[in-house]
Amino acid sequence: MRILLASVYLFLLIAGPAAAQDNPIQQVLQENRDLLEESSRRTIGPAIDAISDSGLPQAQAVLEKWQAKELWQREADGLFFFAEDIGSDTYRLIDIATGAPVGSYDEDDLDQLKPNSGIRGMIGAALVRFQLMDPDPAKRADALDAISRDAEASHLDALRGSIADETDPGLKARKARLERILTIAYDPDPAARIAAIQSFKGDLGVDARAALNPLVATTRAAVTDAPPEDENIARLLRPGSDALSEVEAYALLVDAGLAPPRLSLDDQRAALAAHIENGRVGGVPVDRLDTVAARDRAYSALADAGTVPAAATEAEVAQALSSHVFYERYAETDPAVTEAANAALGAIAFKVGLNQGADLALDALSLASIYFLAAIGLAITFGVMGVINMAHGEFIMMGAYTGYVVQQVVPNYTASILIALPLAFVLTFAAGVAMERLVIRWLYNRPLETLLATFGISIALQQLAKNIFGTQARPLTSPDWLDGALVFNDVVSISYIRIAIFVLALAFLALFLFIMRRTRLGLEVRAVTQNPRMAASMGINPDRINMLTFGLGSGIAGVAGVAIGLYAKVTSELGQDYIVQSFMTVVVGGVGNIWGTLLGATLIGSLQKGIEWLNPSNTLAAQTYMILFIILFIQFRPRGIIALRGRAAGD
Amino acid sequence: MRDSFFAKNPSVLIFLTLLALFTLAVTLLGEAHGTGAISTSFVKTLGKTLCLCLVAIAMDLVWGYTGILSLGHFAFFGLGGYMIGMWLMYARTELIVAESLAQAEIPPTPDEIRDAIATQIFGVVGGSEFPAVWAFAHSLPIQLALVVLVPGALALVFGWLAFRSRVTGVYLSILTQAMTLALALYLFQNDSGLRGNNGLSGLQNIPGAGDIPQSIISIRFFWASAAALAAGYLLAAFMVSGKFGSVIRGIRDDEARVRFLGYSVEGYKLFVFTLTAVIAGVAGALYYPQAGIINPAEVAPIASIYLAVWVAIGGRGRLYGAVIGAALVSLLSTWFTGGQAPALPLGFYTVDWVDWWQVLLGLGFVLVTLFAPSGIGGLFDLVAGRRHPDRHGADLGPDKGSFREREAEQ
Amino acid sequence: MNSVKKIITSALAMGALAAPAFAQDTIKVGVLHSLSGTMAISETTLKDTVEMLVEDQNAKGGLLGMQLEAVVVDPASDWPLFAEKARELLTVQDVDVIFGCWTSVSRKSVLPVIEELNGLLFYPVQYEGEESSKNVFYTGAAPNQQAIPATDYFLEELGVEKFALLGTDYVYPRTTNNILESYLQQKGIAEEDIFVNYTPFGHSDWSKIVSDVVALGADGKKVGVISTINGDANIGFYKELAAAGVSADDIPVVAFSVGEEELSGLDTTNLVGHLAAWNYFQSAESDANEEFVAKWKERMGEERVTNDPMEAHYVGFNMWVNAVEAAGTTDVDAVREAMWGQEFPNLTGGTAVMGTNHHLAKPVLIGEIQDDGQFDIISETEEVPGDAWTDYLPDSAVLVSDWKDLGCGMYNTETESCVQIKSNY
16 A cells, blocks of 8 residues: 555656646645545644645635635646636636746636544644734734634744734734743743742633643542652542442452453353353353342353353452552652642632623523513513513514514614614504404403414414415624624623613613603503593593503513514524513512512523533523422412502402 | 203203214224224224214313303313323333343343333433333233323312412412413423323334224224213213202302302312313323324413313303314314315415414414303304303403393203 | 216316316326425426426427426325325326425325325435335435434544434424434433423524533533424524524534525525535536526526525436336336436436335435535545435334335345335324
């Protein structure tokens, strides 16, 4: 095989196209042609090294183009070129050495080199030495990215050399930080390492922990007497303790060849099956071997006869465990380094814990604001008016689809959101008014029937949305200024879209309070909900007020829909995801009180995040237990957290 | 007493006669004992429909008669199915495993058999050990008892908590819906030990009846469903015809007044809630062996809401109304969503029923609620020439949901 | 008489109105894909695919001198209804073959019926394996044709040392992650370096999970995410990933359930570089694929995309046609035997071969998401034969499936006996 490969190389070198002869960079590429074509991280190393060590002026350009998937190979002769797309599947090839155009080729005659992200990382690491001093700050930043992803020992010196000349203050700070991280890993001087380690005491960065944790990684070992002197021992372990169960301890002994393996039930059965003689094994009839005791008897009979090796008994296992020493050792051999790392990590751990708590609180707050936003419309229709609107979720969905449709018409994301928000309000307001006029007002005395009728509307609306928009999720893209996250540190961060939802929720809270407390409409609404007849005698038209209130609640649901669509997805089932939670929020908070709804949302949001934190591998469980909690909560406070008293409580 | 019961309730006799005739007709037209004009798959559909009618009767008892709009009775239905499903899966797998292990040279220990069954059942969902809830799965009598006990116990605990703290009306509905959602989410988890989203499957293969063709099994289940429906109908009719029936209708119309009369309203409600949960559990236990698979989606809140829809369309407060509603709407749903209903060309647009049935159902439901509160069953009143007093005005009682004077005359 | 009886039957059977008068002249192809409910989005595409394939075959002159007729039913994403509709297809409609199902639970629902009535089902979706039914041909990927190669890619090409296995809580992610956990441990990845999380269908609140994943990098090992997140939930997940600024170079994500169809609901600019593993991508370069894509777009509209399960149906359907021609009949047993060893060219190049374990041998492709919602294929293996029983779980490692020589789909090589003839459901 090797001969074959060599001859291929030879062939390439001799018979290689003439262009390669007087084109050193092409020659380097051709020499590594097989590796480049194979394009695997495991084998590509020599090719990258060959290019970067070639000392040719084009090396950096080749690596950069290759990394950006812009290096092409002509199928006819295997030569490598840069290329630019000139439309209709044709590319203009450009000679790497001269930069001169070579001609246009159809895509079918060319092969694009597609380094995977592992290879791209290696290319990036090789590019570090070219890019670290590059005049372009963007390239210097690329180099720093490459170092932080795939650090090599050689980077340390290059990095140190480049810090002094760095002009960009941001990059300079990054370089200094990376230098300390690389020092921890690669500096031969323990004192320098310890100093660098100590400088990270209390640092929250993931990169700092990533540099420190490998230092204190341990492996377990077992020995017959005392642990060897030259090893950096973390601690001794006692079998049967929490840190090391007896089964694990014995497995360690077996792995180290210090004890015979225990006989598993499967092995026992196989051994018995192999020694059936005249329908008996070890004197026990085969058909009686359907209990563990009988099998043990048969096996020990076989062992006594010497046909099978004796299995380790419990006593032997205990004896083996007590006669050996178990311990954990550090991979890092210098005790001073591990000690410093442990100290630094101890200080970090506490701070990380605090910050994780803060992050969790932010998440909970964000979830609470989403629930609040979804529920605030319901707080009006259900909380104030007492109308059960099962189609509330569908109003949210209508708002989200409004956002989607507007984005189809207005391509500018910022403008489209600004149009979509009021439009969603208007549309769902109209839908709410229509529903109130056509259905709900006939059912004010029959709340259970309102529930069912609005449910009917809900399934009809859902199916209509499916018929119009299809069942597939539709994209609702947030404007650029809502992309990304507000990063406090590597632990605490929150995406801008969630902040926007939070702000929106607060705005609606203010709006709600303003309308209810400061406007004539609010006054009339409160009057009508407390006593419609009395209000009517005072000259208030209850029909009009009910209509407007219901429209307002629905309209707010529509606006909430745009926000929820931005943060999650737009599907016809969007509303369903929120309807039960919204009702819960209102009921838990206390019907008829917006502050109650706010508290309810906060309670539900924090509770769900809290349970998720306790059981991180199963989000579904969090939802289940949250609902169970709510059911129990309502048993004890049937009227919610803030219960209205007196006449305002209605019946 | 017995004569007077039927005399007072002629509809019971009519219903039972019709049910008997229907059962006979299906038997004669089925593949097992008849001409084969009705395919086995349709016999299964009809058998399942009878089970749905039974759970609709339970719903009618609890909602139409007692005024508790429970959005959780399909959860009890599903639980009944899960209980019988556990035995069906266990026993079927045990037969397979025993046969397979018998070929080994060394006879298996009981533990080995159990482990092998567990691997077979839970291998599909990445497990190999029996969760605690399967402790009795090997025993048919215990699982049959659990069909009744588990939904009953859940309803008892939940009802006790809810009624004790006087949660009523729409609050109770929302609370029952939350219970259903919690149960569905719980069952969706793999960790719940009931195979998560996959649920229990292959339930139509009755253990030990591998040689009996499905055509016969399906007709047997059809008979059992019909018998259960008849028994359930009788029980329900008996309950609502006497004094007990008057009290629960009283609770529906005005809970506070019944309480002041000295009745234990909570006790009555709890009894009806629990009993109907048990009936729902039995219906589920008959339904799912015919359906072949049960999974958490069956328990989802939407199913319970549909149950309320059936009863409302059929006509609340009359048992045959519930049966008619359940049978009609569920069969129509199957027909329309099955893609078999012919499309309706309107010239500019072709109405494809697969797409539009839900819209039709939703709107139809709104119309029934608005204009025909007595549902389809109300048509019988027209035939019978019964008229209700045309009273308009304020509610009869302070509980807004209770106004049902129409039944007061019965 | 027979047709009269049939008319009564179908009229009674809720108006199964397909006129049986010309039943003798056509070969019926059952299509059992949800056209309504939650799965309609994915499955309707497959129904259209089968209809397109049937029309093409008819244009080529049909099969055995007869025209093909697609019988479409709608199981409405309701798992029990799948069993009911399958029975109806086999007994009332008398179809000769069924193309259908998407979710594992729907397949498990149909299995007992298909086996009881000796039907023939072609199942086109990647699945968790651990099954081999006499009556089912699995044209989608088994774990060793998707999950294992993708994990190898992570281990070898990307140097990932710490894994986050994120999935929706149902059988495919559960089983796949189980296999992967076991596989990774055999590859020397410690148990504590594997983080597993399950979320409900349609989950949207991903901030906590994404920050958990980012925090995994704290011990200095490269983190990779293997995602078996299903459907809509992916949208929120990728949005949150993008918002957290996680680039594919820092924490690569490989998805097994995200294809062209799912990406069309997303703005992919922030996802460029994340990965998906399939046996087919629309961007595959071959003449057959170009023709297939063009035909699909012409039929369904320019904006429509093709995906892996569609190719699975394409291969499965053509293999079935060839097997029927080879057998000279549509009889299930004869066709099944003719299916073994059937070969048909993949749309991605190379040849798919049907094994005697009823799984296909197919190449495994890994693609990087591009900003136009398509995938850039960066790795393609040789054809990998599908393995019904995984080699990486101790209970399954001893099992093999071979319907030709062993006549058993669940054969224990240790005890040398057939565990069961019917499959495990």
